[in-house]
Each structure stands twice: as C-alpha cells, then as structure tokens.
Amino acid sequence: MIHENKAFRFFTNLIMIILVCSCVIPFIILVASSFSSEASLAQYGYGLFPKEFSFKAYEYIGGVKSDILHAYLMSFMYTAIGTVVNLVISLLFAYPLSIKDLPGRKVISFFLFFTMLFNGGFVPTYLIYSKIFHINDSFAAMVVPYLLMNPFFVIMIRTYMTTNIPTEVLEAGRIDGAGEGKLLWKVVLPMSKPIIGTVALMTAIAYWNNWTNGIYFLTVRRDLYGIQNYLNQVLSNVQFLATHSAGFVSVDAIPNVSIRMALAVIAVLPVLIAYPFFQRTFVAGITVGSVKG
Template sequence: MNKGTKTSRAIINGIFTLYSLLCIIPLLLVFSISFSDETSIVANGYKLIPEVFSLKAYDVLFKDFSQILYSYGISIFVTVVGTILGVMLTAFYAYPLSRQDLPYRNGFAFFIFFTMLFGGGLVPWYLVYVNLLDLKNSVWVLIIPLLMSPFFVLVMRTFFSSSIPASILESARIDGAGELKIFSKIVLPLSLPVLATVALFSTLNYWNDWYLSMIFISDNKTISLQYLMYRTLLDIQFLTSNSNVASQISSAGGGNILDLPNKTLQMAMAVVGVGPIVLAYPFFQRYFIKGLTVGAVKG
C-alpha cells in the first residue's frame, strides 16, 4: 500500500468517524439530560455529563407504570401488525402494477397516484372510521389509516419493474409455475431490499404516531405510548405555567406541582420512546445486506 492510498484512507476514515460522532453525541446528550436535575439544567444549560444526577424525570414518567406498560403493548402490537399487513398489501398492489400485461394497469396506477395528491378532508375521513366502520376506541383504528402509502406503492412498483428481469418470470411460467408461486418464490426473495426499506419506514410511522390516538381514542385502554407521553407532557406544561391551578392542587395534597421537571422529562420520554426503534434497525439492516446478495451472479 503506497503513501497516497494510506493518506486517502485515513482522510475517509476520519470523515466517517466525525460523522458518526455527530450522530451519536446528540443521543448521548438526550440520555444524559434525562438523568440530570431540572434545576441544574435551567441554571447551567445542557451538559454531556450530568452535573447533578437525578431520577426525578423517570419517577414522574413512571408514576402510573401499569398504564405505561399497557400503552407500550398497544404500540408494539400496532407497529408489528401494521407493518406486516402494510408491507404485504403494498407488495400485492405494486407487483401487478409492474406487469405490462395487467388489464387497466394505467387506471389502477392513476387511482393510487390520485389518492397521494388529493384527500377528502378531516371531517369525512373521521366519519368514515367512526360512523361507517365503527372503529372508534378500537386498536384497528390505529392500524388501518396508515396501512398503505401511495408513495410506497409507487416505489415498490418501480423496483419490481426495474430490478426483476422479465426473462426470469417468463422462464418460471414456461416451467409451469403459477402467478402466486412466481410472486412468492421468485419476486419476493429478489425484492428484500425494497421490502425491508418499506417495512422500516412503516415501522417508524406506526411507532411515532400519536395523532390517531388523539383523534379516535377517548379512553385510556387503547392509547399509544407516544400519545400517553405527549399528553403527560402537556399536562405538566399546563400546571407549571398556571401557578393558580398548581397552588390549588398543592394545597389539596397533590404535592408541589411547580417542582415537576419539564426539560428533563422531555428527554426521558425520548429515551423511553426510542428504545424499540434502535433495536429494530439492525434487524432490517441484516435484510438489506441479505437482499442485495440474493440472486447475485458471479462474473
């Protein structure tokens, strides 16, 4: 290895090391602030190492541990089931659109593209799920609205059209394979990169969603973890910004509301909410690599 190659490699390694640090340090800062004392944060700002260690943010957050555990289960169920069903339906719709011999192919493609540009509005959308489908306060109302994305359908259709050789499909058809067998045994194994990509983004959409719980859920049995934490944060911000209400609660035996954490609680919520996603990404990354090597031809 010559000197120029060593220098280039050192520069590239340095750039990627710096970029990795820029990605990791904010996460470490969030983790550190969540274990810091609120008073020290307000007085001295954010520190990478806590000046005063405190678990008060987590004590407030886990005050109702059973509700958090239940909401965690709801979020995990919605994310897993929604992602699996969403990827399946997206693939089932995108693959026929990639076939040139599909009757009314352009009409089906226009239908899915039109829904990406125009919507019926909030009120009709709400009435469909509440009055027509009767899904209010149901766990399925947290799954169905995010089940299919027109953008993901178009992305997957493009992948099927450009990355799956037509000659392979024709050879399988000559050998007597049906459409379902071709799709399950040939198309899906060769499409793991796009399937994993869509699954990852679907997982993020489901896990980070709190809006559907706010719109459709009116009890505590079916709310997601994200909406539970969002509502807790709003309640604390309201109490800390309204001294009269806080004084009344404190005088009634509710403790000193004004001492409740705010900044540290936000970071504690981020730590609690980001955990499953951090663990899920390596799983999808493995399938990215596997999908890129399936069907490879040696030169």
C-alpha cells in the same frame, strides 16, 4: 490523480463525520438531560454530560410503570399488525404493476401516483372513518387511518421488482405451470427481501411514532392508547401539576423538562434496538427501490 482522490476522500469523510455528529450529539444531549436534575437544567441548560445527576424523571415514570407496559404492549400490537397488513396490501398492489404487459397498467399507476399529490382533506377523511366505518374508540382506529397503505411504498416495491427481478425468471416459471400466486410466493418474495425489509422498517416506525390517530379517534377508550399517546398524556399531567403547584413545591419535586427527555428516551428505545437488524436490507432496499423505473 492520487492527490485528488485523497483530497476527495478527506472531504467526503469530513462531511460524513459532521453528519454523524449532527445525528449523535442531539441524542447524547437527550439522554444526559433525562438524567439531570430540574434545577441544573434551569440554571445551566442542556449539555453533553449532566451537571447534577438525578433519577427524578425516571422515578416519576416508574410510578406508573404498569400503565406504561400496557401502552408498550398496545403499540407493539399496532405496529406488528399494521406492518404485516401494510406489507400484504403493498405487495399485492405492486406485483401486478411490475408486469409490463398488464392491461391498464399505466392508468392504475396514474391513479396511484395521483393520491400522493391530492387527497380529500382531513375533515372528509375523518367523517368517512368515524361516520361510515365507525372506527372511533376501537383497535382499528390506531391501525387503519392514514397508515394502512402508502402509495410511495407501492411505487418503491414495484420499481424494485421491475429492475431487479428478470423477466426471464418469471417467464420460466409460467412455462413450468406456476400461477401468479405461486410466482409471487416462491420467486418474487425471496428475491425482494431488501425492499420488503425497507418497507417493513419504515412502516413500523410510522406506526410506532403514530399519535395523531389516538388524538382524533380515541376520545373515550384511553386503555387503547399506544406509548406515544400515553406519554403525551403523562407529559400533559406533569405540565398541569407544575403550573398549578408553583410556589408550593420545590423545582425538582415535579420534573418538567427532564421528564420530557426521559419520555423521549423511553419512546425511542425500541426503534434503536430494531434498526440494527434491518440496517443491511434498509440500505440496499432504499438505494435500489428509490430509482425510478
């Protein structure tokens, strides 16, 4: 039995090492490529270490640093406001569904789950947002569509509340005269920190990485671009210059491949900084909240 346990631990540790390497090595290659010269990337390809150090990509980005800082600020605003509103809507939706004697609970849960399988499609959704709600070229265009409420998060929160908050605690609060709002604020939310942190992290990442809303709904107001849309615009400009300047300038004068890597590094930095603070709650919440209840 001891030898079997040792063999099991060895193979599980080996699998985890392989998985970790499969996640870490591509990021190392990404960073190394961002500090490589365009000529070395064209000649040697990608590697764990730069063949020839170069800061051309970051120098090119530094030339528009004021615009990048503005795009960063917009992304932070979209992420903060969108995450808070998403959490409020999800919690107010999930808490009633966690009450087992709620009238119509199964019907509401069915309609919630139904929206995860079927939706109106892109064209009707776009027409509703643009022609009825008129959110084109506005702050709401980057916050409301597609991300403001996710039924999967509602189900996760409801499952967590159902399985981890004892009914006796809620009943005791009701006996003491607490209303549902007070129970939610004083009892349910403090006991739901892991799942709240998990949903907050997943929602924040979705908002931070969102660039489709900018493409669909921001056609004139480029000043509302978040970091993802702005970096995509910079990349398009670089590709245009590289294509139409062929034969007139050197390869390193307009970094094309390396700047893609540098832009990816800049875009992912806030996520890397924020994740360690949410790691503990994320693991606990995703483990418990994903269990069907």
